[in-house]
Amino acid sequence: ETGVTQTPRHLVMGMTNKKSLKCEQHLGHNAMYWYKQSAKKPLELMFVYNFKEQTENNSVPSRFSPECPNSSHLFLHLHTLQPEDSALYLCASSHRTSGETQYFGPGTRLLVL
Amino acid sequence: DAKTTQPPSMDCAEGRAANLPCNHSTISGNEYVYWYRQIHSQGPQYIIHGLKNNETNEMASLIITEDRKSSTLILPHATLRDTAVYYCIVRSRDNYGQNFVFGPGTRLSVLP
Numbered sequence: 001e002t003g004v005t006q007t008p009r010h011l012v013m014g015m016t017n018k019k020s021l022k023c024e025q026h027l028g029h030n031a032m033y034w035y036k037q038s039a040k041k042p043l044e045l046m047f048v049y050n051f052k053e054q055t056e057n058n059s060v061p062s063r064f065s066p067e068c069p070n071s072s073h074l075f076l077h078l079h080t081l082q083p084e085d086s087a088l089y090l091c092a093s094s095h096r097t098s099g100e101t102q103y104f105g106p107g108t109r110l111l112v113l
Numbered sequence: 114d115a116k117t118t119q120p121p122s123m124d125c126a127e128g129r130a131a132n133l134p135c136n137h138s139t140i141s142g143n144e145y146v147y148w149y150r151q152i153h154s155q156g157p158q159y160i161i162h163g164l165k166n167n168e169t170n171e172m173a174s175l176i177i178t179e180d181r182k183s184s185t186l187i188l189p190h191a192t193l194r195d196t197a198v199y200y201c202i203v204r205s206r207d208n209y210g211q212n213f214v215f216g217p218g219t220r221l222s223v224l225p
Contacts, residue, residue, distance in 0.1 A: 002156070033212075043157070043215040056212070090156050101147070102213060104156035 003027040004105035006091050012111045013081065021076040021108045023091030032074040033102065034066060035090040043090065049074060050096065081112045116140065117201045122220040125195075131188040133219050135201030138182045143205045146177060147213070148186045150197040157200065157215070160186065191223045 003026045013019050025032065034046040048056035049068040063085075065077040074091055088107045094100040118136040125131040137146065147162040161168055161175045163184075168175045174187040188195055200218040 002158070004156075006156075042217055043213075045212050045214075048212065088154065092156075101159055101162065103159060107154070107156045109154065 002103045002105065004091060004093055004103055006089075006105040006108050008108060009106065010109045010111075012113065013078070014113055015081060015083070017081075018077070018079040020078065021089055021091075021110075023074040023076075023105055025072055025074075025091075025093040025103075025105075027093055027103060029093040029095050029103075030071050031094045031096055031100070032068060032071070033092040033094075034074065034076055035092065035104075037088040037090060037107075038084075039087070047076075078110075081110075083112050086110055086112045116203050116214070117216055119199070119201050119216065119219045121217065122222070124222050124224055125188075125191045127193060127223055127225050128190055131191040131195065131221060131223070133186040133188075133199050133201075133221065134183065135186070136183045137201070137203045140181050140203050141205065144203045145205070146175065146181075146184050147202045147204060148173070148175065149200045149202065149215075150195075151200070151218070152194075152197040160199075191221075193223050193225065195221065196223045197221060 005024050007022045030051050032049045035043045037043045046060045047066045052068045063080050067075040090107045091105040092102040094102045145162050145164050148160040149157040151157045163175045177184045198218040198220050200215050202213050
């Protein structure tokens, strides 16, 4: 138990669906992150939030839309995804973005049909 | 790109020490060495980090060479639950916005 929770743990969706992934951290951290891990590939950083402000977007397609209403919660809104978007989506948090240890949630396993 | 090089896989007998090497020959003076592991289909788990001194915690020990160009993660008594992919990452703690870059890591198999 790292203090970072993610829901749902598994999600199956069609290409026309809209769904959201939720992440919550109970560590009092100020920075939160979304990563994507496709099969047999290293983790890829998607978005970074620091004090609720997005500080990094690593050329992620607009069908992925993050939202950070406060420092404890992070969402990833999904719409019109493609089958190649099927992956493990991981949330992480850290005290700050500058060099602090990141703690990861268990991930959401997404399958797009 | 990841700044580290690790062997793609290693085996270790249960109960023995697992020594996982990592090369980071281009490490900068202000960059720390971090180790994470990822058990199948779970989120990465933080293990340990260090700058230049050897470090030990309840999970592992980290040995960093004097020139800091390589390091070794030691799991003193490996168990089957230690089977995972282990990632070695170098990162500065004072560069705003610099993020962790995960390479392919080392897949450690602990054998009974």
